[in-house]
Amino acid sequence: MAQNEIAIDVNNITKSFKVFLDKGSQLKERLLFRKRSRYEERKVLRGISFQVKKGEAIGLIGHNGCGKSTTLKLLTKIMYPDTGTITMNGRVSSLIELGAGFHPDMSGRENIYTNASIFGLTKKEIDARLNDIVAFSELEEFIDNPVRTYSSGMYMRLAFSVAINVDADILLIDEILAVGDANFQAKCFNKLKEIKSHGTTIVIVSHSLGQIEQICDRSIWIHEGLIRAEGPPKEIDLEYLDFMGQKLQESTRKELEEKQQEEASEPAEEEEQEETPEEKKRWGSGAARIKKIRAYTSDGAEQRIFRTGESIRFKLDYTVKEKVPDAVFGIGIFNRDGVQCYGTNTRIDKLPEFSLEKSGTAEIFLEKADLLPGEYLLDFAIETGDGIPVDYYREAYKIEMISNIGDVGISRLEHKWNI
Amino acid sequence: MNTIKELYAYRQMIFSLVKKDLRGRYKGSVLGFLWTFINPLLQLVVYTVVFSYILKANIDRYYLYLFVALIPWIFFSSSITVGASSVVAQKDLIKKIYFPRMVIPISYVTSCFVNMLLCFIVIFAVIIVTGVGVNFAALLTLPIIMGVEYVMALGMALLTSAVTVYFRDLEHILGIVSMMWMYMTPIMYDKSIVPDDLLPAFNLNPMTHVIECYRTVLYNKAMPDLSTLLFAAGLGVALLIIGCLVFNKLQRHFAEEL
Numbered sequence: 001m002a003q004n005e006i007a008i009d010v011n012n013i014t015k016s017f018k019v020f021l022d023k024g025s026q027l028k029e030r031l032l033f034r035k036r037s038r039y040e041e042r043k044v045l046r047g048i049s050f051q052v053k054k055g056e057a058i059g060l061i062g063h064n065g066c067g068k069s070t071t072l073k074l075l076t077k078i079m080y081p082d083t084g085t086i087t088m089n090g091r092v093s094s095l096i097e098l099g100a101g102f103h104p105d106m107s108g109r110e111n112i113y114t115n116a117s118i119f120g121l122t123k124k125e126i127d128a129r130l131n132d133i134v135a136f137s138e139l140e141e142f143i144d145n146p147v148r149t150y151s152s153g154m155y156m157r158l159a160f161s162v163a164i165n166v167d168a169d170i171l172l173i174d175e176i177l178a179v180g181d182a183n184f185q186a187k188c189f190n191k192l193k194e195i196k197s198h199g200t201t202i203v204i205v206s207h208s209l210g211q212i213e214q215i216c217d218r219s220i221w222i223h224e225g226l227i228r229a230e231g232p233p234k235e236i237d238l239e240y241l242d243f244m245g246q247k248l249q250e251s252t253r254k255e256l257e258e259k260q261q262e263e264a265s266e267p268a269e270e271e272e273q274e275e276t277p278e279e280k281k282r283w284g285s286g287a288a289r290i291k292k293i294r295a296y297t298s299d300g301a302e303q304r305i306f307r308t309g310e311s312i313r314f315k316l317d318y319t320v321k322e323k324v325p326d327a328v329f330g331i332g333i334f335n336r337d338g339v340q341c342y343g344t345n346t347r348i349d350k351l352p353e354f355s356l357e358k359s360g361t362a363e364i365f366l367e368k369a370d371l372l373p374g375e376y377l378l379d380f381a382i383e384t385g386d387g388i389p390v391d392y393y394r395e396a397y398k399i400e401m402i403s404n405i406g407d408v409g410i411s412r413l414e415h416k417w418n419i
Numbered sequence: 420m421n422t423i424k425e426l427y428a429y430r431q432m433i434f435s436l437v438k439k440d441l442r443g444r445y446k447g448s449v450l451g452f453l454w455t456f457i458n459p460l461l462q463l464v465v466y467t468v469v470f471s472y473i474l475k476a477n478i479d480r481y482y483l484y485l486f487v488a489l490i491p492w493i494f495f496s497s498s499i500t501v502g503a504s505s506v507v508a509q510k511d512l513i514k515k516i517y518f519p520r521m522v523i524p525i526s527y528v529t530s531c532f533v534n535m536l537l538c539f540i541v542i543f544a545v546i547i548v549t550g551v552g553v554n555f556a557a558l559l560t561l562p563i564i565m566g567v568e569y570v571m572a573l574g575m576a577l578l579t580s581a582v583t584v585y586f587r588d589l590e591h592i593l594g595i596v597s598m599m600w601m602y603m604t605p606i607m608y609d610k611s612i613v614p615d616d617l618l619p620a621f622n623l624n625p626m627t628h629v630i631e632c633y634r635t636v637l638y639n640k641a642m643p644d645l646s647t648l649l650f651a652a653g654l655g656v657a658l659l660i661i662g663c664l665v666f667n668k669l670q671r672h673f674a675e676e677l
Contacts, residue, residue, distance in 0.1 A: 017675060073674070076517040080671045097515030103439055114439060117431035118518055126431070 006089065007170055007201035008052040008075065013084030014225075015045040015070055044070045046225035047084070054089075054169075057202040059212030059233060061240055062222040063247075068205050071222065072096065072174055075203060090169025090201070093119055099159035104148035108139055108158055111147050115162045129165045136191070137161035138184075157184055164191055171195065173204045186408040189214070209237045209305070210373040210402035234404070241305055281396075284389035288324050288356050288382050292317040293397045308373065308403035308412060312366045316380060317359070318391075324356040326385030331364055334377045334395075341371060341410050345383070353385050370412040371401045422667070425519045432518060436526035441533060455534055456541050459490055470607050478609065480638075483551060486542060487637040488606040488630045491565075494535035495572050495626060496597040498528045502576035503583045504590050510677035520670040521663075524576040532569055542637065554640035564632045564643065567652045571625050574658030581669040584676050604630055625654035 019040045044067045052058055060068040073079045074086060076094045101118050102111050112133055116126045134143050137157045139150075147155065173192075192215055196202055206212055212219060212233050219236035221229045229236050296313040297303045306312055316329070330345030347353075378397040382390040405412075426433075445451045463486050471481040478484050505527040506513065506520070513520065546553060583589045604626045605613065613621055621627050628651035632643040 078514065078517050079674045092517070094516060097512075100512055100516045101435075101439075103443070105443075106439075113431070114435040117429070117435045118512070118516060120429050120432070120518065122428070122431045123434075 005054055006051050006087075007054045007056070008050075008089075008203070009085075009087040010048060010050050010071075010075075011085045011087075012047050012049045013045055013071075013074060013081035013086060014043065014047055015067075015074065015079070015081050016041045016043040018042075044225055045074075045081070048222065048225070048227055049084075050220060050227065050230070052201055052203065054201055055196070055199040056218065057196050057204070057216045058218045058220055059216035060203065060205045060220050060222060061207075061209065061212065061237065062228075063244065066222045067225045068222045069174060072172055072203065072205050075172055088170060091120070091167075092170045092172065093163065093166040093168030094172040094174075095160070095163045096172065096174045098156060098163060102147055102155070102159065105146050107146055108137075108143040108150070109134075111158070112162055115159065116166070119163070119166045119168075121166065129167075133161045133165045136165065136187075153184075160188060164188070164195070168200065170201045170203070173202065173206075183408070186406075189406065208373060208400070208402065209233075209241070210308075210404060213237060213402075213404035214406055237402075241303075242301075244305070246301075281394040282392065284382070284391040287322040287390050288318055288320045288327070289391045290316050290318050290380055290382065290393050290396065291359075293378075293380060295397065295399060304398065305400045305402060306369060308401050308405070309368055309370055312369045312399070314364045314366075314378075314380075314397075316362045316364075318356070318362065318382065319359040320356050324382070324384060324390055326353040327356045327390065328353065328383045328385060328387075329362050329364070330379075330381040330383060332379035332381075333371070334379070335371075335410060336375050336377075339410065341376065343379075345381070347385070356382070369401070370414075372407065372409055372412060373401050373403045375400050422519065422521065422663075426521060426525070429519055429522050432522050433526045433529065436522065437530045437533065440526065440530040444530075455537050459486075459493055459538055460541070462493075463489060466607055476608060480549070480551065483545060483549070484634070484638050485607060486545065487633050490535055490538045490542060491568055491630065491633050492601060492604065492606050492626070493538075494531050495568060495575075495629075496601065498531050498572035499575040499579050500590075500593045500597050502527050502531070502572075503579035503593050505576070506580040506584055506673065507587070507590075507677065514674050514677055520673060521577065521666060524580045524666070525573065527580075528569070528573045528576045531572070532565075535565075546637065552640070554636070554642075557636045557640060557642050560632075560643055560648070561636055564629065564636065564648065564651075567632075567648065567655045568629045570652075570655040570659050571629065574655065574660070574662035577659075577662030577666040581666040584673055585669065600624075600626070606630060625651055625658065628654070 019042050048067075048071060050058075060071060062068045070079070072094075073096075074081050075088065076092065076096065078096075099115065101114050103114065106114070109130075112130065113123070113126055116129070116133075117123075121129075134140055137143075137154075137160075139154060139158055142150065142154065147158070150158070189211070192202070196215065202215065204212060204216060216233050218230060219233040219240075220227055221236050221240050229239055294302055294315045294317075295304060295306075296315070297306065298311045298313075314331070328345050328347045330343070332343040333341045335341055376399050377395045378399065379392070379394050380396045381392040383392070384390060445454045448454060450457065463482060466485055466489070467482045470476045470485070471478075502524055505523050509523050512518075513523075543553075545551075579589060579593060603620065604624055605621070610621065610627065610631065628647045632648055632651065635641050635643045
């Protein structure tokens with residue numbers, strides 16, 4: 001590969017952090033307890049190398065703490081690697097911290113200047129971009145009001161507009177496509193695609209595999225400080241999902257075992273413990289309780305991440321204290337903005353009332369979950385026939401939907417074009 | 420070399436940080452920007468009362484003698500004391516976004532410098548109102564003297580702001596250091612009364628020369644001594660180089676230490 005075609009060259013970088021057990025940064029402590037300031041060296045990156053061609057978009061994936069965000073920070077030069085080298089060819093802009101240096105008392109316009117200047121733009125360059133920035137943020141009417149009067153959505157829109165209009169050669173992005181409402185997100189997304197088509201190199205860190213699949217040419221999966229796999233996003237993401245699914249199963253099994261042990265040793269206390277942190281999210285007579293919720297894909301793997309259009313099977317384990325003669329099960333699905341996307345119960349669905357007498361498992365099967373990408377919070381409930389809650393459990397479960405189709409909104413509607 | 424080029428590219432950031440600092444400094448206070456002038460004026464009153472009436476310094480127009488030295492000193496001392504915590508104060512920015520880190524101390528020192536320039540308006544007002552008058556030829560050297568002091572203050576601010584990140588006590592130590600430094604600089608008294616055995620220490624103090632230059636130009640209405648000015652410039656550049664080297668070495672781990 002010719003040297004001038006490479007935008008980013010990462011060569012065997014390592015990075016470790018010192019985790020101080022008790023750190024003294026005062027003179028007294030440094031002098032008196034010099035030997036005592038023990039620390040543990042935690043290796044976050046253990047030798048990562050990759051190259052990114054000009055105009056290529058790559059996604060870094062991996063679970064929390066695997067080192068992907070650290071890698072991005074090293075790329076931006078916020079931190080420096082312990083060993084190894086990083087070469088970046090071109091102007092770098094990062095969408096890591098949006099709205100850096102915003103001053104609440106200054107107007108939107110003034111903040112555009114401050115914020116853009118932090119990206120290294122000169123006044124002339126900002127002047128040239130000002131109209132684009134304002135237009136993109138859709139804040140024309142408010143641009144001369146102080147930023148403190150903005151809603152958080154407006155604030156983020158302005159911040160994103162500045163960052164994306166920097167015209168960098170290399171764009172580094174960390175989990176920011178969760179900005180604003182769905183419309184604005186779609187707009188950001190299209191802008192990113194446009195930027196990419198102009199030949200900008202893009203590196204994205206995201207938990208949202210759907211976004212990565214839509215934009216990136218290549219996924220790099222970082223696991224415990226090393227590159228575990230890289231290749232086309234569709235393949236790598238599937239591998240990653242499988243891996244995460246297995247891990248989830250393992251951890252839930254462990255949890256279950258622990259719980260069972262706990263239950264065996266002190267059965268009385270356990271219930272109270274459960275009550276306290278969830279008081280506000282959970283109410284009802286308590287005659288029956290939802291014990292555990294699990295979600296499965298069509299092939300039976302326990303999972304919290306699903307593809308739009310896949311089937312999802314929820315299983316609810318419940319325990320019964322007192323008999324509930326006329327029980328109704330319900331489900332509610334909410335997106336991150338708190339909008340209810342769907343809700344139903346066994347009464348609405350005209351199922352016969354049934355009597356809960358002893359612990360068991362209920363099941364709801366969504367044959368085609370057409371929810372669009374994003375996180376969703378689920379409520380589950382047991383009620384009596386006349387609607388009195390027995391156990392209403394708010395935000396009982398969280399799932400994430402992913403997709404590589406770029407449609408927007410809440411849910412996909414079956415459709416066909418005739419042209 | 421690269422650093423200078425990069426700093427030049429980020430000049431707009433320095434400019435907006437200075438603007439933000441100047442506008443934000445007295446926000447919410449009743450007198451607002453007037454504090455820029457009130458603060459040094461009140462200090463001037465205190466020192467004049469103490470040294471001119473109580474201790475009887477016996478210097479003609481003591482208030483002016485003191486004023487032309489005090490304002491530059493306040494610039495220098497606030498650059499090192501408050502400048503020391505400037506990097507720590509911007510930790511949110513440093514942890515989350517890349518920019519040449521030197522931008523922060525530079526913009527801080529620059530905003531102190533602008534403050535000093537504003538105070539010079541008051542100095543000139545006093546000079547004119549009291550009929551002391553100015554020597555225009557000598558006045559032309561004033562920007563050079565200010566430049567030399569700026570370089571010194573920047574060197575010190577780079578040094579202290581970088582070290583403070585690793586060693587937070589420095590902020591507090593510097594409060595006392597700057598007080599000692601003030602009394603070890605001929606600001607409230609004349610260098611001629613300094614005992615001979617202390618003179619070498621005074622001569623090594625870069626601020627001694629700067630203050631003397633200011634005083635020659637504004638109080639004595641004469642051309643500053645070229646050798647004094649050159650010596651001060653030499654010390655200033657040396658300080659700046661040391662400051663840059665230390666800052667560059669230490670800034671690599673800012674994000675982790677903050």
